[in-house]
Amino acid sequence: LVHLLSIEGLPRDIVTHILDTxxxxxxxxxxxxxxxxxxRGKSVFNLFFExxxxxxxxxxxxxxxxxxxxxxxxxARSSASKGESLLDTIANLSAMAADLFVVRHSESGAPYLIxxxxxxxxxxxxxxxGRHAHPTQGLLDMYTIRHYKKDFSNLTVAIVGDVLHSRVxxxxxxxxxxxxxxxxxxxxxxxxxxxxxAQMGVRVCHSLEEGIRDCDVVIMLRLQNERMSGALxxxxxxxxxxxxxxxxxxQLAKPDAIVxxxxxxxxxxxxDSAVVDGKQSVILPxxxxxxxxxxxxxxxxxxxxx
Ligand code: CP
Numbered sequence: 001l002v003h004l005l006s007i008e009g010l011p012r013d014i015v016t017h018i019l020d021t022x023x024x025x026x027x028x029x030x031x032x033x034x035x036x037x038x039x040r041g042k043s044v045f046n047l048f049f050e051x052x053x054x055x056x057x058x059x060x061x062x063x064x065x066x067x068x069x070x071x072x073x074x075x076a077r078s079s080a081s082k083g084e085s086l087l088d089t090i091a092n093l094s095a096m097a098a099d100l101f102v103v104r105h106s107e108s109g110a111p112y113l114i115x116x117x118x119x120x121x122x123x124x125x126x127x128x129x130g131r132h133a134h135p136t137q138g139l140l141d142m143y144t145i146r147h148y149k150k151d152f153s154n155l156t157v158a159i160v161g162d163v164l165h166s167r168v169x170x171x172x173x174x175x176x177x178x179x180x181x182x183x184x185x186x187x188x189x190x191x192x193x194x195x196x197x198a199q200m201g202v203r204v205c206h207s208l209e210e211g212i213r214d215c216d217v218v219i220m221l222r223l224q225n226e227r228m229s230g231a232l233x234x235x236x237x238x239x240x241x242x243x244x245x246x247x248x249x250x251q252l253a254k255p256d257a258i259v260x261x262x263x264x265x266x267x268x269x270x271x272d273s274a275v276v277d278g279k280q281s282v283i284l285p286x287x288x289x290x291x292x293x294x295x296x297x298x299x300x301x302x303x304x305x306x
């Protein structure tokens with residue numbers, strides 16, 4: 001694996017290898033073991049053209065734990081604001097001996113463009129591009145599900161909310177399908193579920209009650225207002241009434257169902273505070289597992305270079 005741009009098309013054995021490698025790093029991400037030398041001497045450039053709390057920070061922690069040098073380019077203060085193009089920015093950072101670019105961008109496909117233009121020894125990891133893909137989030141979600149539920153073959157997983165604008169939903173669907181998940185449901189209003197979902201092998205539900213009934217895993221998504229035009233934008237109260245996950249509605253899922261959310265959460269819009277902080281929530285463990293999963297991805301793409 002030279003780059004990680006999407007989960008779509010990744011063979012099952014590679015996805016499993018990433019999850020197994022992440023499991024081997026959990027003691028390092030937990031700080032029981034401080035550091036491993038797998039990326040010693042390598043330079044990891046974090047390029048976040050769109051805001052982030054979890055992904056950027058956990059990539060930085062993960063690269064540090066792999067002994068890499070980490071450079072966080074402050075995009076708002078970079079010369080991108082003076083009109084420097086994306087590819088010129090990359091060419092100049094490559095001239096500083098970058099080994100790995102971690103890229104988040106509001107334009108779908110930006111990490112692909114970069115991957116086509118870097119030298120063969122330079123790696124690119126997609127940290128979220130537009131509404132297209134967020135592969136490391138998909139992988140950390142799979143790690144979390146495997147941690148709590150062990151086996152995908154008997155699981156029903158519901159992905160609820162603004163599926164239309166969600167790169168996480170697409171990456172999760174590809175990953176769940178690849179790992180042999182028994183049933184994947186996407187749940188949301190007609191305006192926020194894309195038309196191609198049935199072709200992706202998932203069941204589409206336009207009622208929360210139907211969508212989460214007897215589920216093992218409920219993945220909640222926020223309304224991604226930054227990608228919506230006015231006509232699509234539902235009111236927060238209306239959305240919460242129909243699709244907000246409350247403790248009462250969660251009772252429709254299996255009693256041992258886990259609740260996930262990629263974050264950031266909007267309490268009282270897609271999810272009730274009592275669910276966020278409740279005993280079925282694994283939202284914060286997801287964040288912690290993200291460190292080990294990102295260590296795994298970076299070590300697999302860049303750890304075997306001469
Ligand atoms: N889940 C996720 O991508 O969160 P951030 O936007 O904070 O990185």
